[in-house]
Amino acid sequence: MDFWLNGTLGSAGSLTWTAPQWVILVVVTGCLIAWAASLVGKRAALARAFEVCAWGAALLGMAVALSGPVWVEEEGRTVAGRLAVVVDGSRSMSVMEDGAPRHEGVDDVLEYIQRSNPDVDVYHFGDDLAIGSPDTYDLSGSDLEGALDALSERVAGEKLAGVVVVTDGLDRGLLRRRFQKEESPAGPTLPGPLTVYQIGTVGEVLDLAVRSVDSGGYAFIRSPFKISAELEGLGYENRKVTATLWMDGAPLMTEDIVIGGDGKAEVQFDVVPEEAGRFTYSVSLPVYEGDAVPANNSMPIAVKVVRDRIRVLQVAGAPSWDVKFLRRFLKGDPSVQLVSFFILRTQRDLMTSYDDRELSLIAFPYKRLFDQDLWTFDVVIFQNFDHQPYFSFDSSMLLQNLAKYVEEGGALVMVGGDRSFSLGKYGGTPLADVLPVTIPRQALGPDLNQFTPQLTDEGIRHPLTRLAGDAIENRAWWDRMSPMDGTNILSGTTPDAAVLLTHPSRTTENGEPMPILSVREVGAGRTMALTVDSSWRWSLTEAAEGRGNQAYLRFWKNAIRWLMKDTTVARVTVDTPRENYAVGDDVRVVTRVRDPGFAPMEGAKVEAVIDAAGHAMKLEGKTNADGEIVLTLPAERRGTHRITVLATADEGGEVGAATTVFAVTTRDPELDEVSPDETFLLWLAGSTGGKYYGAGQLGPPVTDPDAGRVVWERTETSLWRAPALALWIVTFAGLAWIVRRRSGLR
């Protein structure tokens, strides 16, 4: 019988039609049409009845066959429960013990379990549960309770033969936190009896670590500030180690410290920054052989160094209102440390009856100023100062010093007067080589006519002459400014100078408007030439008009900022809102690009390279209408990050580059603790009635012999292939055909 039905048909089974419904519909329709066709033709009534019935039976069999009948039977059976092994894949499992990573002990445990238990499912966990044993032990979290809950969900209420946890016990999830905080915490709910295998040995960990670094925010240039660090030395209690402070990758200083009996210590470094800007410092401890986590032996921090006070040297050939008001401004600016030297008496004033003892005058220490102390100043202002009577035979050498000072990053201002420029015999001197103007060798008398300086196109955009934020308002300020009382006469400006103010009518030999205010970048320094000696009128005379002295203050403040290369007045600037970030933070890199006139440059291409200890990332984009682009990157890696941006104009010319640094300083929580938590694991096993095996111990896991699961088996018998059905069709079709032929039909 089984042969004729193509298999055994159990009584608990059911019939299922496997052909698509449309196929069944077509087949049934086709069969009905064929059956109707069998009615056509003349023959005896008995023959007709027999033929029609035979055809009907044959076509019915065919329709059934083509509809794909299958006999389906399902039967459940219970099999023994499986053993789930959950392995900790977090970074703490990579801690070095005796020169080898801790996780090497996992293989022994797995091998032992699998040898005696054939039905083992292996999982690993960090913050989540995943199938299989871990490839690398570098997951950034370890949530054991989350992993066990995920396992319970996965087996969907089935009882497991056992649950095996292989870990160092440094769980950063809620389970261990409850264990640490609560008096009698509840253990986890598990789908089977628990066995815990501890990985790692308590007390064998040797680890020096920098836990935190603090700089107090920001520092002032040339003012000492402290960088302090919290240190930890597991296995180094009461031992002396050397902490090193690094700055931008170079060692700066060292401090010997003794790790306390509790394994902790602090170190402080007194740092005196010499330059303004952002710098990365890092505190490091030596990496001795066997150090559990070499990566936590150093920690960086970015420090913003700002100028406490700008050191300005103001040298004036004689007291004047111009000198008075400039000194008054500089003295009133808390960010400026001013050193003034005014020539109060010249050679021509010596023939008076006053004795030197009656005078409060001191010698002009010009040699010390321009030979030794020069480099300590940020800005040098020559205000109507003629060098020859004082520098004498040292003129060439001292002016050469000044030129070198500028080229190496200093700032120089020459303010006009009857002792300045050609009248001060600066033509042909080394100083003339660095100023933005060309000074005639012969002394040219000043133009004593009053005039109002004219703002040039460059002056409209330049930060130095920006008295008001709005361009139209700025021009209006300059147009209404008090007239000047005269100007020095110059030959012109150097090709790389920017002329910001000009004389309204007077021209140079080349027919160019006579420069009144010009600036220039020379080497690493900057220079400025102001050919008038009555800028003080922008203070007092403006006040007469009820406009206060804002014009004067803004002009000189802008000048000092530009001369100091204040980063906010560079054409390309890059910055991040903070100096230090935590892992996972988004870092916004803000780049601003301005054209030579300091107008926002739209469409400039900005390429930013972020270098984090050899791992480089490149971002790029184009500036918006405000000349600004914000690129965002994730802070993924602990350490110093140096950002270098290069801006190019739409037409391809390079606009400039800028650089800044930030640090990702968050310590790695996974490595906050490195010593295995034996107590926690003992509790874990005990709270669930399970078993605990210490480091290196191997033993059979606890299993539940009653645990099992139902496995459903399904048997399908394809009736459409049954020989009985084929025989049915052939028999009735053959009978119908024979009867039909005998009736004389075809």
Place this chain on the structure above:
Amino acid sequence: MHPLWKPTRRQLLAGLSALALPGVASGFGKPNLVDIAELDLGKGTLTRPNAWKRLIYEVIQTTSVTCDPREIRVKADDPELFQHPFLVLLGNGAFDMPSDEGLEQLTRYLSYGGFLVIDDTTGSESSDFDRSVRELVRLIFPTRPMGPIPADHSIYRSFFLLKRPLGRVDRFRYLEGVTVGNLCPLIYMRNDLSGALDRGDDGREKHSCVPGGQTQRREGIKLGINLVMYSLTANYKKDQAHVRELMRQNRLE
């Protein structure tokens, strides 16, 4: 060459030659030179242009400052005031307070860098001028009372080392002033400094200095020069470089 330069013979000759030569341009135009303007508050106030001419002459002769010895007299409400950062007010009797506009302008002038020297020419313990001056100062600086100026103030060392503020008389041993920040934009003296400086058109002294005579007058001139230098250099002589050097030379106590 520095201020305490000890000339060699050759340098002395060079210096003498320089004196004989016409000077180079002195500042850019007269408006920019140092001058002294008298504040005219009407009855009770005086004018002594020759005193200021003499002071300017002394400043030119003694210091490197380039000055313009012209006569200038301005009203409190005259915007011309702001063209002359050194202003003097002298008198011998009660005077009317300036108008609100004049007071407002004087306040603005002194706040933005102007300098006012007030000279009581009576030299007496109690004068109507003194009372008017105190009322004027109270109106200009309602929150900053006028007080004595200490002996180590920059005014006493801005060019000469002085111990006392002498004028035609030697009655008051200190100057008074109003301090704003670390500067004194207003100085009040009661020993008749302008009397010590003043002289007639014939060049003769107009007033005798008592009790010290010409020696006292010389000290008055030195005070005048110091006031001009202080108005130009403010507390320059309080800079550490100067103080250290003067103390090293035992010239400061």
